[in-house]
Amino acid sequence: MLENKLQEKRKYEKMLEDNAKRLQYLKQLQNQEKEQDQxxxxxxxxxxxxLQRQRELEFKNRMDRIHAKMSKMADTVVKxxxxxxxxxxxxLLQMQADKEKRDMEEENNxxxxxxxxxxxxxxxxxxxxxxxxxxxxxxxxxxxxxTEKLLxxxxxxxxxxx
Numbered sequence: 001m002l003e004n005k006l007q008e009k010r011k012y013e014k015m016l017e018d019n020a021k022r023l024q025y026l027k028q029l030q031n032q033e034k035e036q037d038q039x040x041x042x043x044x045x046x047x048x049x050x051l052q053r054q055r056e057l058e059f060k061n062r063m064d065r066i067h068a069k070m071s072k073m074a075d076t077v078v079k080x081x082x083x084x085x086x087x088x089x090x091x092l093l094q095m096q097a098d099k100e101k102r103d104m105e106e107e108n109n110x111x112x113x114x115x116x117x118x119x120x121x122x123x124x125x126x127x128x129x130x131x132x133x134x135x136x137x138x139x140x141x142x143x144x145x146x147t148e149k150l151l152x153x154x155x156x157x158x159x160x161x162x
Contacts (some may be wrong), residue, residue: 005157012150019143026136033132037125044118048111055107062100066093 070093 041122
């Protein structure tokens with residue numbers, strides 16, 4: 001009888017140890033997931049910044065070419081015939097500049113959408129992390145209730161034996 005109680009006591013102690021180990025393992029997993037999420041977000045932001053720098057450089061180069069062409073045209077305007085041609089070129093350059101401006105606006109809108117998507121992803125990841133933490137808290141509470149119930153049962157059995 002005493003031996004059965006000792007075995008049962010060992011069984012409950014083993015369950016408590018297993019629960020503690022499982023909680024520690026879950027916490028370690030949570031920390032790893034959090035680090036991985038932060039690393040992914042950082043990489044996405046760095047990549048987007050690199051792309052932004054490339055786009056800005058391309059736009060600057062285009063604008064420099066346009067300004068160089070416009071300067072060149074201004075110097076060569078001497079005759080009426082040339083002036084008509086230059087006017088046409090200016091109109092085309094203006095159209096090109098307008099197109100470049102629209103392209104940049106579209107690019108900025110695209111970047112804003114990507115940024116908003118990144119924010120949404122980040123918020124979603126934070127929500128998932130919060131949900132995981134709440135789930136762990138709920139599991140801890142449940143484990144604590146089970147442990148208390150088991151301890152109560154052990155205590156009740158001790159009382160019965162007396």
